[in-house]
Amino acid sequence: MALPESFMKKMTALMGEDEARTFFATYEQDRALGLRVNPLKIEPEQLRALSGFHLQPIPFCSNGFYYQEEDAPGKHPYHQAGLYYIQEPSAMFVADTLAPQPGERVLDLCAAPGGKSTQLAARMKNSGLLIANEPYPKRAKALSENIERMGITNAVVTNEMPERLADYFPGYFDKVLVDAPCSGEGMFRKDPEAATYWSPAHVAECAALQEHILEDAYVMLRTEGTLVYSTCTFAPEEDERMIAALLKKHPDLELLPIEKYANVSDGRPQWADDEQSLTKTARLWPHLLRGEGHFVAKLRKHGSASSRKQKNAASAKENTLSDYRAFEEQTLCEKLAGSFHWLGRQLFLLPNACPDLGKLKVVRAGLHLGEQKKNRFEPNHALALALLSDLFQNQYALSASDQRWDSYLRGETLPLTHARKGWTVVTIDGYPLGWGKAAGGQLKNSYPKGLRRRGLK
Numbered sequence: 001m002a003l004p005e006s007f008m009k010k011m012t013a014l015m016g017e018d019e020a021r022t023f024f025a026t027y028e029q030d031r032a033l034g035l036r037v038n039p040l041k042i043e044p045e046q047l048r049a050l051s052g053f054h055l056q057p058i059p060f061c062s063n064g065f066y067y068q069e070e071d072a073p074g075k076h077p078y079h080q081a082g083l084y085y086i087q088e089p090s091a092m093f094v095a096d097t098l099a100p101q102p103g104e105r106v107l108d109l110c111a112a113p114g115g116k117s118t119q120l121a122a123r124m125k126n127s128g129l130l131i132a133n134e135p136y137p138k139r140a141k142a143l144s145e146n147i148e149r150m151g152i153t154n155a156v157v158t159n160e161m162p163e164r165l166a167d168y169f170p171g172y173f174d175k176v177l178v179d180a181p182c183s184g185e186g187m188f189r190k191d192p193e194a195a196t197y198w199s200p201a202h203v204a205e206c207a208a209l210q211e212h213i214l215e216d217a218y219v220m221l222r223t224e225g226t227l228v229y230s231t232c233t234f235a236p237e238e239d240e241r242m243i244a245a246l247l248k249k250h251p252d253l254e255l256l257p258i259e260k261y262a263n264v265s266d267g268r269p270q271w272a273d274d275e276q277s278l279t280k281t282a283r284l285w286p287h288l289l290r291g292e293g294h295f296v297a298k299l300r301k302h303g304s305a306s307s308r309k310q311k312n313a314a315s316a317k318e319n320t321l322s323d324y325r326a327f328e329e330q331t332l333c334e335k336l337a338g339s340f341h342w343l344g345r346q347l348f349l350l351p352n353a354c355p356d357l358g359k360l361k362v363v364r365a366g367l368h369l370g371e372q373k374k375n376r377f378e379p380n381h382a383l384a385l386a387l388l389s390d391l392f393q394n395q396y397a398l399s400a401s402d403q404r405w406d407s408y409l410r411g412e413t414l415p416l417t418h419a420r421k422g423w424t425v426v427t428i429d430g431y432p433l434g435w436g437k438a439a440g441g442q443l444k445n446s447y448p449k450g451l452r453r454r455g456l457k
């Protein structure tokens with residue numbers, strides 16, 4: 001592929017001719033394709049056995065696998081069931097570096113379309129609070145759909161600028177990820193268009209934006225909290241130099257070592273201020289491993305953090321839940337417990353100890369249970385995707401070898417062989433795909449209109 005000339009000159013000056021030649025040669029090779037198995041729903045061996053995909057472990061990411069183009073996992077109904085997330089292999093290294101634990105408060109500040117958020121939530125085992133934020137509304141919607149598909153229940157998706165969140169959540173988070181908007185040099189193979197709008201000026205603009213975002217992230221970190229900063233670019237201005245400047249500005253930040261294995265490399269201090277501790281940062285290079293370019297830095301904040309007293313979000317009163325409870329009794333095998341919360345007529349089950357979300361623009365608040373209609377409750381798609389199939393009383397079982405799944409995902413009505421009525425979950429080899437409503441010998445299709453046929457044929 002054609003690379004911008006000034007990019008090639010710059011990389012040659014940085015790397016030296018020999019390394020630059022090997023590096024540029026990767027642009028003539030096919031990129032590696034990756035998917036990450038969703039441990040909230042399935043184990044890798046089960047997926048391999050069920051799907052027949054040609055999966056090979058990605059050595060630098062737990063649950064990450066290379067697949068072959070012919071597997072076409074994006075067109076498979078298991079994708080719609082949230083059994084995996086298709087993700088660039090090197091990008092999978094980042095969330096494991098932050099390593100969030102169940103029960104923690106975690107912020108993913110630049111989160112769309114959700115590769116890293118869904119990986120963080122899986123590591124948190126749906127326990128604790130993940131705020132997944134994206135300032136662009138359309139991208140926030142895509143993020144929210146991916147959170148839903150993967151069956152994540154502990155995430156609040158917000159659509160805010162970082163500075164507004166920083167006013168709201170000073171000193172609040174145990175862990176913060178800034179997967180920054182960047183000049184994308186590491187993705188030229190995946191997204192050749194990115195190479196066409198590359199320029200030195202764009203690198204400088206990105207660096208200026210990243211500096212602001214990092215400042216807001218710093219404010220939101222509690223004392224002894226951990227920050228991970230990542231980009232998918234090679235530009236030192238956005239990588240080592242960004243971290244060198246951040247450390248100078250905030251001497252209470254400590255750069256932490258990142259464990260390097262499987263050809264993940266050290267950052268390059270000689271491209272910044274020669275501060276040797278920058279070797280603790282990590283670089284993933286396409287000529288050294290099977291994946292695109294990435295940079296990752298991990299830091300701890302030792303200084304004090306100002307904080308704001310946070311109220312918890314108000315719980316709905318039980319007497320407002322009667323239609324939901326009637327639906328639950330007829331449809332689910334268990335009563336759901338926790339903090340129920342109304343946003344207008346939409347009912348959510350909030351993550352534990354969810355803060356009051358006040359005037360923030362919230363796209364999703366935990367598990368979206370459904371909508372209050374006149375005298376009845378209608379379930380949301382998210383509820384079907386968040387529970388395991390044995391928690392639903394009525395199931396319509398499909399298999400990947402039976403093309404009726406295609407009709408279902410296209411929004412068609414399915415025939416029934418029994419007279420049972422009511423909300424029914426449609427499954428694919430035992431994994432929920434969505435809702436249907438049984439009546440008059442048919443299963444009416446409730447697969448969301450906006451998702452129909454997406455990624456299919």
Ligand SMILES: C[S@@+](CC[C@H](N)C(=O)[O-])C[C@H]1O[C@@H](n2cnc3c(N)ncnc32)[C@H](O)[C@@H]1O
Nearest residue numbers: 109110111112113114115116136162179180181
């Ligand atoms: C590298 S992408 C994030 C990818 C995502 N973390 C994932 O793994 O799927 C950077 C994101 O930052 C968003 N962004 C752009 N400007 C921003 C800003 N000022 N503050 C926060 N995020 C911003 C972009 O819209 C984009 O979705």
